[in-house]
Amino acid sequence: MSLQVRARWAERGLDVDLDLPPGRHAITGPNGAGKSSLLAVIAGLERADSSRLVLDGRPLDGLPPHRRRVVLMSQAGQLFPHLAVRDNVAFGPRSHGRGRRESRACADHWLEVVGMSDFADRRPSQLSGGQAARVALARALAAEPAALLLDEPLAALDVEATPAMRAVLSRVTHERADLVVVLVTHDVLDVLTVADGPTDTLTVLGRPVEHGPVRRVLEHPRSDFTAGLAGVNLLRAEALPGGGARAGDLDIATGPHAVTGPCWVTFAPDAVSLHHDHPEGSPRNVWHGRVSRVEAHAGRVRVWLETPFAMSAEVTPAALAALPLRPGDAVWVAVKASQVRVHPAGVS
Ligand SMILES: Nc1ncnc2c1ncn2[C@@H]1O[C@H](COP(=O)(O)OP(=O)(O)OP(=O)(O)O)[C@@H](O)[C@H]1O
Numbered sequence: 001m002s003l004q005v006r007a008r009w010a011e012r013g014l015d016v017d018l019d020l021p022p023g024r025h026a027i028t029g030p031n032g033a034g035k036s037s038l039l040a041v042i043a044g045l046e047r048a049d050s051s052r053l054v055l056d057g058r059p060l061d062g063l064p065p066h067r068r069r070v071v072l073m074s075q076a077g078q079l080f081p082h083l084a085v086r087d088n089v090a091f092g093p094r095s096h097g098r099g100r101r102e103s104r105a106c107a108d109h110w111l112e113v114v115g116m117s118d119f120a121d122r123r124p125s126q127l128s129g130g131q132a133a134r135v136a137l138a139r140a141l142a143a144e145p146a147a148l149l150l151d152e153p154l155a156a157l158d159v160e161a162t163p164a165m166r167a168v169l170s171r172v173t174h175e176r177a178d179l180v181v182v183l184v185t186h187d188v189l190d191v192l193t194v195a196d197g198p199t200d201t202l203t204v205l206g207r208p209v210e211h212g213p214v215r216r217v218l219e220h221p222r223s224d225f226t227a228g229l230a231g232v233n234l235l236r237a238e239a240l241p242g243g244g245a246r247a248g249d250l251d252i253a254t255g256p257h258a259v260t261g262p263c264w265v266t267f268a269p270d271a272v273s274l275h276h277d278h279p280e281g282s283p284r285n286v287w288h289g290r291v292s293r294v295e296a297h298a299g300r301v302r303v304w305l306e307t308p309f310a311m312s313a314e315v316t317p318a319a320l321a322a323l324p325l326r327p328g329d330a331v332w333v334a335v336k337a338s339q340v341r342v343h344p345a346g347v348s
Pocket of ligand 1 (some may be wrong): 002012030032036
């Protein structure tokens with residue numbers, strides 16, 4: 001099963017030629033780059049100037065949406081308000097002609113996979129946003145798609161619900177190994193935690209379109225957008241009860257969090273300050289390291305650093321001139337605890 005997408009839509013700035021094998025494929029890009037338009041073309045909801053879509057060897061162009069074996073799950077999830085949760089999920093199999101009992105069994109299976117079995121008899125209005133999103137995912141999977149399109153499935157969720165949904169997404173998309181999953185997101189954590197397999201890809205829409213294995217695209221950014229996405233400092237760690245995190249033998253001071261166990265620690269490059277002398281002050285992380293690379297990007301300077309782990313700082317040209325710093329120079333690096341965020345690692 002694979003999905004080939006060639007689509008050009010001048011008015012929407014969309015011009016792509018992608019070959020997506022089974023697995024997870026993240027699509028990102030600046031606002032207005034055409035991410036939602038691309039999903040709408042694949043789902044058959046909109047027509048591009050020209051397109052050639054082939055799913056599992058089957059041309060899709062000209063087929064109505066319901067005959068494509070493509071399911072699009074949008075941000076809000078949009079459950080049928082008048083149907084109980086189980087009937088929402090059973091809707092897909094029912095409309096494909098499956099019997100009532102078989103459809104309910106299928107619904108129960110997917111509700112279990114997304115951890116929502118206990119809510120099968122509720123109405124959508126009795127669910128939280130995170131619970132509704134899980135049910136929407138179960139409903140999408142119960143329809144037995146060959147391609148599952150997810151348009152920012154985490155964007156509408158609150159901070160508490162996001163990690164759980166990210167974990168569910170990762171788990172269910174690994175469960176159906178033959179499925180082509182296309183995930184539109186703005187968040188590099190979604191990219192790294194969901195599209196984490198060897199054949200998974202990242203596409204950054206824009207000019208140029210950047211496409212390839214996730215790590216390769218992030219390590220060789222060809223646009224400021226991708227450089228920004230790749231620049232988020234990210235470290236796998238163990239969250240400590242009561243605050244902070246630990247990566248190997250490194251203690252990391254963090255903002256308040258309620259996470260325990262495996263986590264991602266993140267901080268933005270512009271939260272990193274650089275000093276010649278050991279900095280003092282409010283609770284902060286202070287590491288000693290060396291400059292490995294200095295790059296200018298759109299009026300900002302990115303300084304790549306080898307500290308106990310690789311990271312980058314973003315400073316103004318004036319700040320760099322005041323230091324100054326060159327590759328190989330020793331430097332003190334400080335990051336305020338309040339600017340260090342902790343996210344559950346998600347994959348279960
Ligand atoms: N229904 C529409 N009619 C006309 N133009 C549209 C329509 N929807 C989107 N566009 C335009 O098409 C371009 C791509 O929009 P699209 O929503 O696909 O981008 P996106 O990458 O999903 O953006 P965002 O990150 O803001 O969601 C934009 O210039 C947008 O203004």
